[in-house]
Amino acid sequence: MKPQALTTLDEALAAVLAQALPLGVEHVDLFNADGRVLRADCTSALQVPPQDNSAMDGYAVRVADLPAAGVALPVSQRIPAGHVGTELQPGSVARIFTGAPVPPGADAVLMQEDTTVLADGRVQFNAMPKPGQNIRRAGEDIALASTVLAAGTRLTPAAIGLAASIGMATLPVGRKPRVALFSTGDELVLPGTVAPQDMRPGSIYNSNRYFLRALLQRLGCEVVDGGILPDHRAQTVEAIHRVAQDCDLVLSSAGVSVGEEDHVKPAVEQQGALNLWMISMKPGKPFAYGQVFRNGQDASQGVAHFMGLPGNPVSSFITFLLLVRPFVLRLQGLQDVAPRATTVTAQFAWPKLEKRREFLRARHDGQGGLQLFGNQGSGVLTSTVWGDGLIDNPPLTPIQPGDSVRFIPFTELM
Numbered sequence: 048m049k050p051q052a053l054t055t056l057d058e059a060l061a062a063v064l065a066q067a068l069p070l071g072v073e074h075v076d077l078f079n080a081d082g083r084v085l086r087a088d089c090t091s092a093l094q095v096p097p098q099d100n101s102a103m104d105g106y107a108v109r110v111a112d113l114p115a116a117g118v119a120l121p122v123s124q125r126i127p128a129g130h131v132g133t134e135l136q137p138g139s140v141a142r143i144f145t146g147a148p149v150p151p152g153a154d155a156v157l158m159q160e161d162t163t164v165l166a167d168g169r170v171q172f173n174a175m176p177k178p179g180q181n182i183r184r185a186g187e188d189i190a191l192a193s194t195v196l197a198a199g200t201r202l203t204p205a206a207i208g209l210a211a212s213i214g215m216a217t218l219p220v221g222r223k224p225r226v227a228l229f230s231t232g233d234e235l236v237l238p239g240t241v242a243p244q245d246m247r248p249g250s251i252y253n254s255n256r257y258f259l260r261a262l263l264q265r266l267g268c269e270v271v272d273g274g275i276l277p278d279h280r281a282q283t284v285e286a287i288h289r290v291a292q293d294c295d296l297v298l299s300s301a302g303v304s305v306g307e308e309d310h311v312k313p314a315v316e317q318q319g320a321l322n323l324w325m326i327s328m329k330p331g332k333p334f335a336y337g338q339v340f341r342n343g344q345d346a347s348q349g350v351a352h353f354m355g356l357p358g359n360p361v362s363s364f365i366t367f368l369l370l371v372r373p374f375v376l377r378l379q380g381l382q383d384v385a386p387r388a389t390t391v392t393a394q395f396a397w398p399k400l401e402k403r404r405e406f407l408r409a410r411h412d413g414q415g416g417l418q419l420f421g422n423q424g425s426g427v428l429t430s431t432v433w434g435d436g437l438i439d440n441p442p443l444t445p446i447q448p449g450d451s452v453r454f455i456p457f458t459e460l461m
């Protein structure tokens with residue numbers, strides 16, 4: 048068999064992103080917005096805070112009325128949060144609570160711990176306030192008409208709080224991609240159907256289906272679980288044709304390498320096109336991208352995207368994080384899909400010269416360095432739980448203790 052020329056990961060990523068045209072927009076309430084991609088700028092119709100308000104429980108004062116510590120003044124009004132006071136009479140102070148609007152005329156708030164309430168009801172000030180002290184200024188958080196969240200960003204809990212703070216009840220977000228998820232392989236057994244002690248020789252539990260589904264759901268996708276693809280060409284064609292009608296992406300794991308048992312790639316080619324196969328990365332070489340024609344003939348009636356992940360669990364996991372994740376986020380409208388990497392010091396040796404760009408499972412050692420998981424085999428799923436991210440090691444680059452390496456934390460990839 049002729050060796051296949053490998054595509055670089057950067058080329059592959061650019062190629063799949065070029066196909067990821069953003070899906071439509073829907074409106075969700077804030078309770079359902081976490082992790083979704085905002086599709087229009089979120090602009091404030093008010094300033095936050097709306098008025099100057101007190102940062103402390105204490106007394107609103109005119110600084111000029113307190114030339115020295117020890118002065119005592121009468122209390123002319125009381126302003127709880129949610130109420131508005133009146134112009135502060137010179138020579139008096141206002142009892143005020145955290146968050147309450149500062150009355151006109153007052154130019155500082157003194158916290159109550161720095162005061163003594165005298166028997167006659169006046170308040171003695173044991174410290175001298177500075178102008179502006181303990182006043183939170185109107186608009187200091189958000190100016191009127193400013194954009195607080197930009198279109199094309201992914202909503203976090205903090206972003207949802209910010210949207211609520213300017214009175215938004217719903218937000219426009221990218222529609223959830225509908226993803227059909229398949230596994231292939233006669234050896235696969237679903238957990239719960241056969242007890243570990245009863246597993247036939249040669250059979251293994253299907254792990255890919257579970258982490259792929261969890262990852263897709265985390266990334267805002269609606270998963271249509273297609274189960275295990277039949278080991279039969281015509282049935283595979285039929286199963287893919289069926290889900291392609293109303294799914295945006297058909298995602299399968301295994302059966303994309305060079306083996307003869309493999310029906311997935313030919314089944315896609317029979318009713319679509321395979322645009323990409325074999326990436327210069329380790330693990331994950333046999334990743335495939337293509338399109339399934341909805342009418343089985345051509346793109347005139349629309350297409351579903353196809354991504355085929357390698358069967359080895361770690362290969363499947365890593366190709367998902369580096370290729371599927373950015374793709375499904377871009378479908379939702381996310382602009383910046385690149386994970387943020389850091390530079391960390393390796394505390395291990397990796398002398399191997401590997402031709403492919405390698406993604407090694409590693410974790411922080413708590414002292415600014417990185418440790419490597421001992422077994423980097425693409426079937427060793429333990430490495431993905433032990434590790435807290437991936438070292439992105441360029442081709443033909445040995446690593447010595449003390450070398451700086453590029454590290455992508457898993458938190459950037461989910």
Ligand SMILES: Nc1nc2c(c(=O)[nH]1)N[C@H]1C(S)=C(S)[C@@H](COP(=O)(O)OP(=O)(O)OC[C@H]3O[C@@H](n4cnc5c(N)ncnc54)[C@H](O)[C@@H]3O)O[C@H]1N2
Binds near residue numbers: 234235331
């Ligand atoms: N002659 C060659 N053989 C292989 C090559 C190659 O270039 N030439 N590439 C290797 C690489 S790299 C990978 S990765 C694998 C990928 O193979 P497939 O995607 O065709 O997957 P399978 O062969 O069906 O399975 C590989 C491995 O993964 C296990 N597996 C599959 N599905 C699951 C699942 N859902 N849950 C858990 N484990 C799963 C399967 O039992 C196999 O052990 O090919 C190499 N071979």
Ligand code: MOO
Binds near residue numbers: 330332333357362
């Ligand atoms: O790419 Mo395979 O994923 O090296 O094991």
